[in-house]
Each structure stands twice: as C-alpha cells, then as structure tokens.
Amino acid sequence: MTEYLPRIAAGIPGLDAVLGGGFVDGASYILQGQPGAGKTILANQIAFEALRAGRKVLYITLLAETHDRLFQSLSTLDFFDKERLGNGIVYLSVFQTLKDEGLSAVVSLLRQETRRQQATLLIFDGLLNARDRAETDIDVKTFVAEVQSQAAFVGCTVLFLTSARLADQSPEHTMVDGVIELYDELVGMRSARRLQVRKSRGSGALGGYHQFEITSSGICIYPRLESSLSHPSIPDMPSAKRISTGIEGLDELFLGGIPSGSVTLLLGSSGSGKTSLGLDFLSESSAAEPGMLFGFYETPERLLIKADALGISLREQVEQGAVYMRWQPLTENLIDKLGHRLLEEVRARGIKRLVIDALAGFERACLYSPRLIEFFAALCNELRALDVTTIVTWEKDSSAGSGAPGPELYSLIDNLVTLRQVPRRSGVTRSIALLKVRDGAFEPALHEFVIGTTGLKVAFPVDYPSNSLSISENSGL
Amino acid sequence: MAIIVIAEDEYLLATMLEAILEDENHEVRMAPHGVAALKLVRAHKPDLLITDFMMPLMTGLELAQAVREDPEISAIPILLVSGAQGSIGRAHPEAFDAVLDKPYDPARLVAAVNELLSD
Numbered sequence: 001m002t003e004y005l006p007r008i009a010a011g012i013p014g015l016d017a018v019l020g021g022g023f024v025d026g027a028s029y030i031l032q033g034q035p036g037a038g039k040t041i042l043a044n045q046i047a048f049e050a051l052r053a054g055r056k057v058l059y060i061t062l063l064a065e066t067h068d069r070l071f072q073s074l075s076t077l078d079f080f081d082k083e084r085l086g087n088g089i090v091y092l093s094v095f096q097t098l099k100d101e102g103l104s105a106v107v108s109l110l111r112q113e114t115r116r117q118q119a120t121l122l123i124f125d126g127l128l129n130a131r132d133r134a135e136t137d138i139d140v141k142t143f144v145a146e147v148q149s150q151a152a153f154v155g156c157t158v159l160f161l162t163s164a165r166l167a168d169q170s171p172e173h174t175m176v177d178g179v180i181e182l183y184d185e186l187v188g189m190r191s192a193r194r195l196q197v198r199k200s201r202g203s204g205a206l207g208g209y210h211q212f213e214i215t216s217s218g219i220c221i222y223p224r225l226e227s228s229l230s231h232p233s234i235p236d237m238p239s240a241k242r243i244s245t246g247i248e249g250l251d252e253l254f255l256g257g258i259p260s261g262s263v264t265l266l267l268g269s270s271g272s273g274k275t276s277l278g279l280d281f282l283s284e285s286s287a288a289e290p291g292m293l294f295g296f297y298e299t300p301e302r303l304l305i306k307a308d309a310l311g312i313s314l315r316e317q318v319e320q321g322a323v324y325m326r327w328q329p330l331t332e333n334l335i336d337k338l339g340h341r342l343l344e345e346v347r348a349r350g351i352k353r354l355v356i357d358a359l360a361g362f363e364r365a366c367l368y369s370p371r372l373i374e375f376f377a378a379l380c381n382e383l384r385a386l387d388v389t390t391i392v393t394w395e396k397d398s399s400a401g402s403g404a405p406g407p408e409l410y411s412l413i414d415n416l417v418t419l420r421q422v423p424r425r426s427g428v429t430r431s432i433a434l435l436k437v438r439d440g441a442f443e444p445a446l447h448e449f450v451i452g453t454t455g456l457k458v459a460f461p462v463d464y465p466s467n468s469l470s471i472s473e474n475s476g477l
Numbered sequence: 478m479a480i481i482v483i484a485e486d487e488y489l490l491a492t493m494l495e496a497i498l499e500d501e502n503h504e505v506r507m508a509p510h511g512v513a514a515l516k517l518v519r520a521h522k523p524d525l526l527i528t529d530f531m532m533p534l535m536t537g538l539e540l541a542q543a544v545r546e547d548p549e550i551s552a553i554p555i556l557l558v559s560g561a562q563g564s565i566g567r568a569h570p571e572a573f574d575a576v577l578d579k580p581y582d583p584a585r586l587v588a589a590v591n592e593l594l595s596d
Contacts, residue, residue, distance in 0.1 A: 063488060063489070066487050066489055066490055067487060067531075067560065068560045068579045068580055071560060071561065082561050083561075085531070085560075085561040085562070086530065086531050086536075086561060086562050086565070090531055091531055092486055092531060092532065092533045093486040093487040093488060093509075094486070094509075094533060095487075095488040095509075096486065096488050096491065096507075096509035097509050097510070097533070099488070100509070109510070109533050109534065112533075112534060113533050113534065116534070
C-alpha cells in the first residue's frame with residue numbers, strides 16, 4: 001500500500017501544487033537561484049505564511065544585507081508584518097560564529113536556537129558562505145547533514161538558500177530531500193521568471209518549468225497547466241444534451257443545437273463575425289447557467305456597444321450578472337496565469353457558456369510555442385469535464401497569431417465552424433459553414449450569415465466553388 | 478576612554494558600531510550573541526553595554542535582565558539598539574537605560590553613548 005508523507009502547506013499560490021502537496025514535514029530543501037531571482041522573497045513569504053498558520057520560524061542569515069535593510073525591502077510586500085518580528089518569527093545572524101568558530105559552532109548554535117524558539121521552520125540564508133568556510137566536501141556534507149538531522153529530530157522543516165547554482169552532484173544536493181530553483185531569464189525582449197523542482201525525494205512534484213511572477217502580494221506560481229491538469233480535475237461525464245446557440249438558424253445546422261460541454265473553434269478572417277457570434281451565444285446565458293467572455297481585444301464596454309448596435313441583448317445580462325466579461329489586454333501575459341485565471345473564474349462563477357476571443361491571446365503569451373497543443377488540450381479537457389460549452393475564436397491570417405491553428409488543434413476541438421467574407425457585386429456578404437461536429441451529424445451546406453441591427457441570422461444556403469471550404473483552403477494550412 | 482561591550486549578531490552592524498566607538502577612543506569588546514555578551518560583561522565590568530534585541534541564545538531583554546539580577550554588574554548602563562523591538566525595550570525601563578531605533582546615524586549613537594557614560 002502506498003504511504004504518503006505528511007505535508008506542510010507552503011501557503012504560496014501554486015507552490016503546493018508544484019510540490020505535490022507542500023513541503024514534506026521535517027524534510028530539508030535547497031532553494032537556489034541567481035541574485036534577483038526571488039529566493040529571499042519566496043523564503044520570507046513561506047516564513048510569514050507558516051507564521052500565520054501558527055508555526056514558529058527561525059530565519060538564520062550569514063553575511064548578507066542587514067536585517068533592517070531586508071525588512072525595509074520586505075515592507076513593500078503585503079505578507080510582511082513588522083509587528084510579528086520577534087513574536088513567532090526570529091531573524092538571527094550567525095556570521096560571526098561561523099567566522100570565529102567554524103561550522104560546528106554554527107550547527108551547535110542552530111540546534112540550541114531551534115529548540116529555544118520551538119521553531120518548526122528553519123530558513124538558513126547563506127549556504128554558499130557555509131560552503132566557503134568548509135575545507136572539504138565532507139565538511140559541507142557533515143554540516144548539511146547535522147543541521148537537517150537536528151531539525152528533523154524536533155520536527156522542523158529546513159530551507160537552505162543559496163545564490164550559487166549548485167550542481168546536481170554537489171554534496172548539498174545529495175544530502176537534502178528537495179531542490180527548488182528559481183530563474184529570471186530574458187526571452188526575446190521580455191523577462192521570464194520560472195521555478196523548477198529539480199529534486200523531490202519521496203514525493204511526486206510537477207516537473208519542468210513553472211512560470212511565476214512577483215507582485216506586491218509576493219510570489220504567485222502558475223503550474224504549467226498541462227502538468228497540473230494532465231487529467232481533468234473531475235471525471236468527464238459527457239451527455240447528449242444540446243443547447244441553443246441563440247443564433248437564428250444556427251441550431252438547425254447543428255441539427256438541434258450545439259452539443260453541451262463541447263469546444264467549438266470559430267475560424268474566420270477579421271470582420272467575418274466571430275466576436276459578434278460569440279456575443280450572441282453569450283446572450284442566451286442565464287443566472288442558472290451563466291456565461292463568460294474571456295477576451296483579449298476589445299474592452300467590455302466596447303463589446304457591449306457592439307452588442308447594442310447589433311440588437312444583441314447582452315448589456316442586461318451583464319448587469320444582472322448572468323454574463324461576466326473578463327478583458328485581458330494583449331500585452332505581456334503569462335500563458336499559465338491566463339489558463340488558471342480562466343478556470344478559476346469558470347469554477348467560481350459556475351460558468352456554462354464560455355467565449356474565448358481569441359485563441360491567439362494564449363499563443364502570444366506562450367514563450368515556448370510547441371507546448372500550445374498540450375496546454376490547449378488540458379484546458380479543453382477541463383472545460384468539457386466542467387460541462388462548459390465553449391466557443392473559441394481564431395482569426396485566420398491573424399497578425400497576432402500564426403494565421404492558422406496546427407492540424408493537431410483540429411483534433412482537440414469538437415466542432416469547427418468557418419465564417420467567411422465573400423465579395424459580391426452588391427458588396428461583401430458573409431457565409432457560415434460547419435465543417436465538423438464530433439460524434440454527430442450536421443448540416444454541411446454553406447449558408448449566408450447575416451449580421452444586422454436586429455441580431456445575427458443564418459439565412460439561406462448559398463453556392464460557392466466547392467474547393468472554397470476545405471480546411472486547408474480556409475485555414476491556410 | 479570607556480570600556481564598552483557590544484552584543485550584536487549582525488556582523489556588518491557590529492563592525493560598524495565597533496569602528497564608530499573606537500573612533501571615539503573607547504575600548505570595545507564584541508559578542509555575537511547574548512550568552513557571550515554576558516560572559517564579557519561579567520569578566521570586564523564595562524562602563525556601558527550596547528545590545529541588539531533579536532540575537533541567538535539570549536535576547537537583548539534576557540541579557541539586560543540577567544545583568545540587572547547580578548549585583549556585581551547590575552549598575553552598568555544598557556543601551557538597546559533595535560529596529561522593530563524598540564517599543565518592547567521602552568516598555569522595560571527597568572532593563573534598559575536608553576533605546577536607540579535602527580537605522581540611526583553615528584552622531585545620534587555617539588550622543589546616546591556619551592549621555593549614558595556621563596550619568
């Protein structure tokens with residue numbers, strides 16, 4: 001029978017998930033990263049979260065900035081509470097002891113202080129200095145082993161902080177139970193902060209890189225969506241239920257409405273009516289089955305003006321709380337933050353209709369584009385399991401995205417709808433066609449798509465050249 | 478010239494204090510924690526004890542109380558130099574003769590030291 005080690009929640013958003021449930025109680029970890037990577041903030045945030053959870057914390061430093069300077073920089077962060085200093089959390093420097101008496105005296109002092117303070121979390125900032133004081137690797141191993149064994153003896157979890165990038169085979173790494181590394185790197189023109197659990201003894205952590213950001217609230221980690229949701233959080237219970245799209249004539253093309261809990265990709269060029277169709281779809285939301293627009297382009301107010309102009313009764317739905325509009329400017333975003341935020345909103349509000357306008361917003365936020373498929377697979381699977389009927393737009397020939405989703409993306413989505421603008425002698429008209437409905441029949445004929453001042457409508461079938469509707473032709477594949 | 482014992486665990490602050498007081502021609506003895514400081518105070522019976530609050534093995538308050546309880550050294554003036562715990566120090570006038578909040582400029586430190594030494 002599998003045994004699970006007792007855990008202590010770190011209390012840092014996302015970190016417990018990455019660690020597989022928090023720190024192992026009484027275990028020791030190395031937290032490493034270059035200067036400026038965020039180690040000190042993360043360590044102090046962990047310390048104050050532990051304090052709030054009723055634990056006592058001993059924070060030990062070696063030669064570094066003075067504690068007052070540290071407190072000054074921490075004072076800009078919400079988690080820091082100056083009033084608690086010396087009251088459950090104690091900052092001590094042991095540099096003089098290290099300098100004058102060596103590592104064994106530091107070990108002795110830590111043992112006495114851990115017991116004296118009744119600390120259950122020991123943070124040791126300055127492993128590099130301790131290493132410099134050691135004469136051999138054996139000395140380093142002995143120091144780490146003695147600190148962690150003494151701490152474990154009294155049920156104290158230990159975090160060793162170091163700015164050195166210790167090698168995997170370093171004596172410190174071989175001794176501790178876990179190694180967490182923070183990175184702050186340039187990707188193109190932007191900065192990318194990432195966390196990686198490089199070692200996790202006796203527990204299943206989420207491997208690979210996880211993005212994080214530092215705000216006034218401290219550090220927030222966004223586990224890679226495809227790793228944290230490698231399987232949906234709840235069982236997928238598909239139903240044969242259909243729901244109305246709200247667009248006159250479109251339910252008929254689906255032969256009775258859009259499948260509930262499905263993901264539909266709406267593909268079309270700029271101005272073809274994707275966003276308008278999404279707004280009309282959301283206007284069918286209700287308090288019992290609310291909807292959400294997760295958009296990257298137009299602000300909520302601009303979208304409401306658009307809906308008003310098209311005769312789509314969305315404003316009232318928004319005012320009544322049946323539709324929630326979340327605008328995420330297409331600036332420097334973190335893809336996993338977007339994914340988690342979207343799912344948090346969906347779960348918190350019980351969203352049943354969702355429009356993502358557009359998928360390119362995720363693509364632009366993705367610093368490693370090959371993972372977009374896995375990311376979107378995890379997102380779609382979770383939305384299906386939550387029985388959210390989702391419409392995702394994709395702008396053909398988009399300047400924001402690559403212009404067309406890859407072929408794998410088509411296999412991830414359930415339904416595919418294309419919108420086109422068709423130049424005619426009388427002007428530009430629009431057309432709509434269903435190219436795919438998973439596990440179901442549908443009306444494949446091309447139809448005129450009318451966007452007027454009294455709403456959207458799928459009108460009569462139209463006849464265009466037969467090759468104009470193949471996926472490759474329309475998507476640019 | 479006076480003999481001054483400094484109890485301060487932070488090396489940078491301790492060496493800075495030492496330099497400031499030596500510039501004033503005082504003889505300074507350093508201790509990285511309260512236990513070591515108490516030994517120095519008992520051994521040298523200094524003219525002044527300057528102590529931090531948060532220190533290993535013994536807090537500044539515990540150190541001051543230990544000094545006050547020892548008749549041979551109880552009269553030694555004690556200056557608490559502390560950041561967040563200054564208010565705790567002020568709540569214990571029986572333990573500390575004066576409290577100086579961090580960060581402080583050297584002139585204020587020297588003034589506080591001179592005042593305590595002249596008493």
